[in-house]
Amino acid sequence: MTRRVEQAAEQLKALGHPVRLSVLRRVVQGPEAGTPAGELQSRLDIPASTLSHHLATLSEAGLVVVAREGTTLRYRADFGTLRALTEYLWQDCCSGGAESKSETKSGTKLKPSPCCGRD
Amino acid sequence: MTRRVEQAAEQLKALGHPVRLSVLRRVVQGPEAGTPAGELQSRLDIPASTLSHHLATLSEAGLVVVAREGTTLRYRADFGTLRALTEYLWQDCCSGGAESKSETKSGTKLKPSPCCGRD
DNA sequence: GAGTTAATTCTAGAATTGTCGAAATAGTGT
DNA sequence: ACACTATTTCGACAATTCTAGAATTAACTC
Numbered sequence: 001m002t003r004r005v006e007q008a009a010e011q012l013k014a015l016g017h018p019v020r021l022s023v024l025r026r027v028v029q030g031p032e033a034g035t036p037a038g039e040l041q042s043r044l045d046i047p048a049s050t051l052s053h054h055l056a057t058l059s060e061a062g063l064v065v066v067a068r069e070g071t072t073l074r075y076r077a078d079f080g081t082l083r084a085l086t087e088y089l090w091q092d093c094c095s096g097g098a099e100s101k102s103e104t105k106s107g108t109k110l111k112p113s114p115c116c117g118r119d
Numbered sequence: 120m121t122r123r124v125e126q127a128a129e130q131l132k133a134l135g136h137p138v139r140l141s142v143l144r145r146v147v148q149g150p151e152a153g154t155p156a157g158e159l160q161s162r163l164d165i166p167a168s169t170l171s172h173h174l175a176t177l178s179e180a181g182l183v184v185v186a187r188e189g190t191t192l193r194y195r196a197d198f199g200t201l202r203a204l205t206e207y208l209w210q211d212c213c214s215g216g217a218e219s220k221s222e223t224k225s226g227t228k229l230k231p232s233p234c235c236g237r238d
Numbered sequence: 239g240a241g242t243t244a245a246t247t248c249t250a251g252a253a254t255t256g257t258c259g260a261a262a263t264a265g266t267g268t
Numbered sequence: 269a270c271a272c273t274a275t276t277t278c279g280a281c282a283a284t285t286c287t288a289g290a291a292t293t294a295a296c297t298c
Contacts, residue, residue: 012132013136025124167245168247
């Protein structure tokens with residue numbers, strides 16, 4: 001159980017909630033400078049305190065970053081973290097599933113995931 | 120809050136636990152026919168009932184598939200689901216973070232995620 | 239059918255998470 | 269300092285999740 005596994009699990013868990021996943025999507029698609037918490041709140045239509053709690057979760061997991069601008073707080077995605085997580089997931093868990101989308105030119109059913117033996 | 124968001128959240132949540140993430144890694148790297156629950160159990164060194172619970176969670180989320188072979192149950196990864204999830208995560212949440220890895224030939228900081236307006 | 243092995247389901251207690259109103263904090267303008 | 273807005277923190281309760289021992293089911297062998 002390396003540190004990386006724990007970290008990835010924490011981040012995946014943070015994404016594992018409909019509201020938080022929606023928040024992330026909005027934030028990713030929003031302006032580079034970040035999306036104000038208030039805007040997220042009115043779009044998602046949930047109490048501010050609830051949203052704030054979810055934002056804190058995303059933030060603690062390192063998936064979003066916050067910056068104050070006057071009285072409003074702008075949240076933006078941390079693409080570095082996001083990309084690293086997706087890559088981890090892909091490499092360690094998903095790649096090699098060559099069967100799933102018709103057949104690859106080279107033979108069928110190659111052994112999955114190349115990166116092994118380090119957990 | 121489309122169905123897809125809910126589903127992706129459920130799957131991400133299932134991955135959001137160190138034990139389950141470890142299980143998935145083992146299963147992905149294991150034999151195509153699937154890895155026996157007992158083998159997972161001895162490797163991870165947790166009570167069988169606890170592991171069984173986690174396997175059920177992964178299974179309900181559609182991330183793994185089970186098949187009986189005599190008295191043993193073999194779990195294997197469902198690469199279709201896994202790939203779809205990774206793709207979803209990448210496209211909707213991560214792509215566009217072009218800054219994170221040096222600079223892409225074409226200009227800097229393009230607007231993130233292409234797929235919008237459907238949540 | 240009795241015995242054995244593999245794994246799940248049952249059950250229950252502890253711990254964590256989710257929700258949200260009320261109160262507090264931070265920043266801005268007057 | 270006061271008022272106003274944006275957002276968080278506090279506090280409390282409900283709901284869910286985690287863990288693991290005990291009981292159970294399933295399949296095989298003799």
